[in-house]
Amino acid sequence: MTVAARHPDQPFVHEAFLYASPEEFVRGTTQFIRDGLEAGEPVLVVLGAEKIEQLRAELGDEADGVIFADMAEVGANPARIIAAWQEFAEEHGAGGQPIRGIGEPIWAGRSKPELSECHRHESLLNLAFADTPSFRLLCPYDIGALDPEVVEEAHRTHPYVSDTDSLRESESYRGAKEIAAPFAEQLSEPPASVEEIAFDADSLGKVRSLVAEGAEAAGLGRARANSLVLSVNEIATNSVRYGGGRGVLKVWQDGDFLHCQVEDRGRIDKPLIGRQRPGLDKPGGRGLWLVNQLCDLVQVRTFPNGNAVRIHMSRG
Numbered sequence: 263m264t265v266a267a268r269h270p271d272q273p274f275v276h277e278a279f280l281y282a283s284p285e286e287f288v289r290g291t292t293q294f295i296r297d298g299l300e301a302g303e304p305v306l307v308v309l310g311a312e313k314i315e316q317l318r319a320e321l322g323d324e325a326d327g328v329i330f331a332d333m334a335e336v337g338a339n340p341a342r343i344i345a346a347w348q349e350f351a352e353e354h355g356a357g358g359q360p361i362r363g364i365g366e367p368i369w370a371g372r373s374k375p376e377l378s379e380c381h382r383h384e385s386l387l388n389l390a391f392a393d394t395p396s397f398r399l400l401c402p403y404d405i406g407a408l409d410p411e412v413v414e415e416a417h418r419t420h421p422y423v424s425d426t427d428s429l430r431e432s433e434s435y436r437g438a439k440e441i442a443a444p445f446a447e448q449l450s451e452p453p454a455s456v457e458e459i460a461f462d463a464d465s466l467g468k469v470r471s472l473v474a475e476g477a478e479a480a481g482l483g484r485a486r487a488n489s490l491v492l493s494v495n496e497i498a499t500n501s502v503r504y505g506g507g508r509g510v511l512k513v514w515q516d517g518d519f520l521h522c523q524v525e526d527r528g529r530i531d532k533p534l535i536g537r538q539r540p541g542l543d544k545p546g547g548r549g550l551w552l553v554n555q556l557c558d559l560v561q562v563r564t565f566p567n568g569n570a571v572r573i574h575m576s577r578g
Contacts, residue, residue, distance in 0.1 A: 274391040275398040277422035277429060280405050280413065287313070287402060290426045291364055292320050294400050298362040299327050304354035306363040308333050308346065309402075313366070337367045340376065340383040341554040344390050344537045351394055360396035368416075370407040375559055375574065377412060378447060383537075384419035385441045390534055392438065400424070442533050444564035449572055452514050452523065461498060462508040469498045469511050473522055476513040480520040481577050489556040490575045494522045496549040497571050501526035505569060519558075520575050527568040536562065 279294075281287040291307075295317070298305045306329045307317065314332065318325045329350070337343045347363065355361040367380045384401065391397055403416050417423055417434045424430070457476065461469050473494045477487035494511065501509035505526030512523040536550025550571075554560050559574035 273396075274388070274394050275422060276387055276391070276420055277398075277400055277424045278416040278420040278432070279400050279402045279424045280416070281402060281425070282404075282406050284316070286426050287404070288316055288320050290424075291317060291400070291402065293426075294362070294364065295321065295328060296324065298398075299324060301360065303360045303362050304350075305329065305361075306331065306347075306350045306354075308336050308343070308363065308365040310334060310366070310369065333366060337365075337380075337383075339554055339557065339559055340367050340379045341537050341560055343367060343383055344386065344534070345539050347387070347399070348390065348538060351391070351397060355394065355397060358395045360398075362398040362400070364400045364402065366402045368401075368403065368408065368412060370404065375450075375561060379559060379561060381415050381419055382445060382447075384416070385436065386534055386537060388419075388421065388438060389441055390538065444529065444531055445533070446563060446565055449523075449561060449563060449570060452512055452521070453516070456512050456514040458510060458512045460508065460510050461501075463502045466495060466498055466502070470495055472511060472513055476515070476520055476522070477575075480515045482520060482575065483577075486575060486577075490520065490522065490573065493553040493556050493573055494524065496553055497524040497573070500549050501528065501569075504528050518576050518578065520577075521572060522575075523570060523572040525568060525570045530562060530564045530569050536560070 279290055281290055295305050295307065307314065308331045311332050311334065314330050336346050343365065350363065351361060367383060368377065372380060387399065401420065403413055405413050417432045418436050420432055421435045422429055423432045457472060459468055459472055470491050473491045474487065477490055482490065498509060498511060501524055505528030509524055509526035514521050536554050540548045540551050553573065557573050558576050561572040563570045
């Protein structure tokens with residue numbers, strides 16, 4: 263189905279823009295930007311630095327009317343991206359003012375865990391902005407550089423798919439009900455060398471000590487080590503409060519990353535927890551929010567037998 267130009271009163275339009283060459287990328291994104299500028303819509307573009315420079319060169323003086331941000335900073339941890347879009351929507355979309363954005367969280371070279379969390383992010387955008395009127399978000403996918411399964415997943419996480427010629431409904435979009443369900447995608451198994459301890463309210467000190475020892479052995483700097491200890495302590499404390507009073511911590515090193523996984527008997531049923539800035543009037547959610555701000559990657563899973571939160575922290 264080909265979709266006509268969007269009426270300003272329509273709600274959130276989230277589309278995967280499939281491009282096969284740098285020329286198609288520039289042509290499609292600059293047209294999208296110019297359409298917004300011509301209509302008086304604020305435009306936020308979150309891309310890698312090189313692509314931002316390409317668009318600036320193509321747009322010329324028109325680039326002065328666009329807000330640019332480097333995805334390498336905004337979305338190094340994909341769980342931080344929704345908050346950036348929310349800030350933009352609140353500041354520039356008040357009162358139903360139409361807004362539009364471009365965001366490319368997925369590029370060739372992302373690790374498998376990063377891709378998994380990027381796909382989750384793309385899905386959750388549909389929940390986070392379901393009630394945001396007149397917001398159009400374009401997510402470029404380089405079909406020449408990305409694996410075919412990554413492109414196939416884009417069809418499942420976006421209600422709309424576009425290229426330089428058309429905008430159409432995705433026939434394989436999952437839908438809000440499936441997206442909102444507890445996320446149960448399997449995590450890779452830790453290696454045999456994993457260190458593991460059980461904990462409860464009286465043994466959180468052992469949790470902090472094990473993480474600190476692992477951070478020292480992995481060569482993390484003091485600041486990153488302290489951030490990791492704080493983060494794991496937050497998750498373990500949540501396990502004590504909300505996950506049955508106890509949990510299990512697993513710590514292991516893999517290449518340049520130290521991994522810490524906290525498992526408990528709880529159930530995380532709020533799909534956007536940790537991805538939206540928690541309001542002062544809303545209890546809960548601050549622990550995972552803090553962890554996402556401090557750590558390189560955070561994977562949250564809810565299985566039939568409980569939760570698993572895996573934190574990735576690099577030595578760099």
